[in-house]
Amino acid sequence: MFEPISILSFTVALHGLSRPGSAVSVEASRVRARAESMMERVERSDALFGGKASVISALLNLSQSHAEMGWDGDDAAPVDGGAIALAAAFIRALPDDCNMPEVGVDPDGAVALDWMPSRRRMLSISFAGDSDRLAYAWIDGTDRGNAVAKFDRDLVPGRVLDAIRSITTTSERASIRAA
C-alpha cells in the first residue's frame, strides 16, 4: 500500500539522486539522468520552487524588455546578459528562507536586486556581467553605507547575506554591521 510523502521529502530525495555518486551501473546512470531532468522541471515549477522561480522569471523578462539601447527613453544601455545570469545565480544561492528581492536595471545595463521593506530600510545590489564583484549599498535607519563583495556563483558572501537578513528582519533593533 502506498503512503503519502511530503513535497519537501520528495524534493530532497530527488536532489540526492541527481548528484554524482559511487554507483556505476547502467541503471544507476539512467536513474541519475532522470533525476537531473526532473530537478530541472522542479526548479521551473513555481509551486514547488516558490519565490526564487518568480524572481528568476522576472530577470528573464528584463532581458527581453530592456534589450534595446535607450529603453528608458534616454540613452540607457541594453541590459547585460551576463549580469542577468549572475543575478540568477545569486538568487539560486540564497537560502530558501531568505526574503526575495525586486528586480531592476541600471541605465548602464547592470542588473539590480532591491530589498525595500520600508523607506528607512533598503538594500540594493548591482550585478555587472563582466565582473564577479558585487556592488551594494544600504540604508538602515540612520546607518548607511556601500561596499563591494566577491561572488563565486555558488555561495552568497556572508556580509551580504547578513545585510539582507538585517534589512528584512522585523526587529526594531536590527542594524547592519559595517562592511
Added chain:
Amino acid sequence: MPSDQLQRRLNVLPSGLPEYVADAEPLSRFLTSDSHFNSVMAKPSAFMPRNDSAETSVFRQGPDSLPALWETADGALVGRNVRAVAILTGADVRQARLNVKADEPPLKHANIVGWPSGQEDVELMRAQRKERALLMAQAARLIKR
C-alpha cells in the same frame, strides 16, 4: 554666498527660471520602465547615471498641476510611455552629496551631477553611486500616471 552662486541666482534662463536650482525647488524624474518603481516608491535604479555621462536628467517642475507635468514629460520623452514620476527637491539631491545644475534646452531641464566618477575600481564607484541613489529613492515621492 560665493559670487558664482550669486550670479547663477540672478541669471534667468529661457524658461524664466533662475540658473541656480534652489533647495526648495521641486525636481521631477520621469520613469518609463516598470522596473524603476514599485507600488509605493521609486527604486534606486531610477536615479543612477550611465557610467560615461555621470548625469541624471530631471525637470524643474512639481506636481502642482499634474496635466502640465505629464505634458512636459511627453514633450521631453517623445514616443515613450511615461509611467510615473519621482519628485524630490534640490535639498534632497544635495543631502545625497550630489548637486543639480540647470541644463537648458529643453526648457526647465536640469541634471543631477557630482556622481563619483573616474575611479579605477569601477565596482566600488558603482557602490558609492548606489548609496546616493538609495538616498534619493528614500526622499522621492512617487506619482503613477
